Amino acid sequence: MSRRGPRPVNVRLRRLLVMLPWLQERGTVSTAEMAAHFGMSVDDLIADLTLASLCGVSQDPRDLIDLWVDEDAVHFGIPKYFNKPLRLTAPEAFSLVASARAAQNLAGAEIGSALERAVAKVAHSMGIDDDNQLVVELEPPTAAKELAVAAAGRREVHLEYWTPARGESEERRIVPVEVFSEGEHWYARSLDLVVGEERTFRLDRIESFELTDTIHQVDLGPRREWFADETTHVTLEMDPSWMWVLEQYPGVRVDESRSSKRKSWVVVNVTVTNERWLQRLLLRLGSNARVISPNSWSSLAADTARDVRRRYSK
Numbered sequence: 001m002s003r004r005g006p007r008p009v010n011v012r013l014r015r016l017l018v019m020l021p022w023l024q025e026r027g028t029v030s031t032a033e034m035a036a037h038f039g040m041s042v043d044d045l046i047a048d049l050t051l052a053s054l055c056g057v058s059q060d061p062r063d064l065i066d067l068w069v070d071e072d073a074v075h076f077g078i079p080k081y082f083n084k085p086l087r088l089t090a091p092e093a094f095s096l097v098a099s100a101r102a103a104q105n106l107a108g109a110e111i112g113s114a115l116e117r118a119v120a121k122v123a124h125s126m127g128i129d130d131d132n133q134l135v136v137e138l139e140p141p142t143a144a145k146e147l148a149v150a151a152a153g154r155r156e157v158h159l160e161y162w163t164p165a166r167g168e169s170e171e172r173r174i175v176p177v178e179v180f181s182e183g184e185h186w187y188a189r190s191l192d193l194v195v196g197e198e199r200t201f202r203l204d205r206i207e208s209f210e211l212t213d214t215i216h217q218v219d220l221g222p223r224r225e226w227f228a229d230e231t232t233h234v235t236l237e238m239d240p241s242w243m244w245v246l247e248q249y250p251g252v253r254v255d256e257s258r259s260s261k262r263k264s265w266v267v268v269n270v271t272v273t274n275e276r277w278l279q280r281l282l283l284r285l286g287s288n289a290r291v292i293s294p295n296s297w298s299s300l301a302a303d304t305a306r307d308v309r310r311r312y313s314k
Helices: 009-026 031-037 042-053 090-103 114-125 142-153 240-246 275-288 300-313
Strands: 002-004 028-030 067-070 073-076 155-163 168-182 185-192 197-202 206-215 232-238 252-255 266-272 289-293
Touching: 009 028, 009 031, 009 042, 009 073, 028 031, 031 042, 031 073, 042 067, 090 114, 142 155, 142 168, 142 185, 142 206, 168 197, 232 240, 232 275, 240 266, 240 275, 266 275, 275 289, 275 300, 289 300
Parallel strands: none
Antiparallel strands: 002 252, 028 073, 067 073, 155 168, 155 206, 168 185, 185 197, 232 266, 232 289, 252 266
C-alpha cells in the first residue's frame, strides 16, 4: 500500500489556522481526541504542532507560541504578545482574511468557532461581506505576454536561459507553441531548434529574450503530462524528520508496504529526471538518506560528496 508522501507546507499552515483557535478554547486536550477531530494521524498532528511551537514574533523563546505536547496531551496558552491589540496594515488584514477563509474549508473547522468570529470582525472592518467576495487576479510576467504572441505566430525566439542541471546560462533558439501557468510558475512549451525536440522552459529562468521575424511551421500536438518519459524511479531510505526537503517536489511517495532496515526510518519512492538533480538532492539530505535502488546509484551520494570535497580542496 502506498500513500502520498510529504504534505504541502501551505496545507499544513492553513490547518494550523483552524487548530490553534480550537486549542485556545480548550487549553488542554488529548492527542488522540484532537487527531480524530481534525481527521489526521497522531504523528501528523504532533509534527504540525511542533511546527507551530517554533512560530512567534521573534526568535526569542519567550516570544514563541506557548504550545507543547506532554504524555499524549496537548497544552496551549495565550502568548504574551496577544495582551496588546494587534495593529494590522490593510494588506496584512486582507491576507489574514483570505487565508483564514481558505482554512475554514478544512476538516475540523467548526461553524461559529473563534476563528470564524474573529475573521468576520476583521472582514467587516475592511468592508468585506458575503455580497463583496474576495477575487484574486495574478498578473502574468511580461515575458508571458510576449512569448504568447510568438507562440501564436510560431515566431523564432532567441533567449538566454539558466539551466540548473548544469549551473550555467546558455543561448537557446526556440519556437514557442504554448504559454501556460501551473502551480507557482509560468512555462513556455516550445520546439528547441538546436536539438530538434520539444522542451518546456520556465519563464523565471529566462534571463533575456528577443523575438525574431522568422516563422516556422510547428505542430507539437497536445501537451503531455509532466514526467511522461525520460524518468527514473528511485527508492530512498531516509529519516522521516527530513521529509520536509521533499515537500516541493512532485512524484514523491512514502511506501508503507516496505520497512526500512534502519530503526524509525521510512522507505520513499522519488521520480527523478536526471542524475545531476539526484546528486543535488542527496547532498542536501547528507547522512539522513541513502539510495536503495537502482543499484547503479547506490554509491552516488558518497561519490558526489567526494567530488565536492575534491573541488574545494584545490
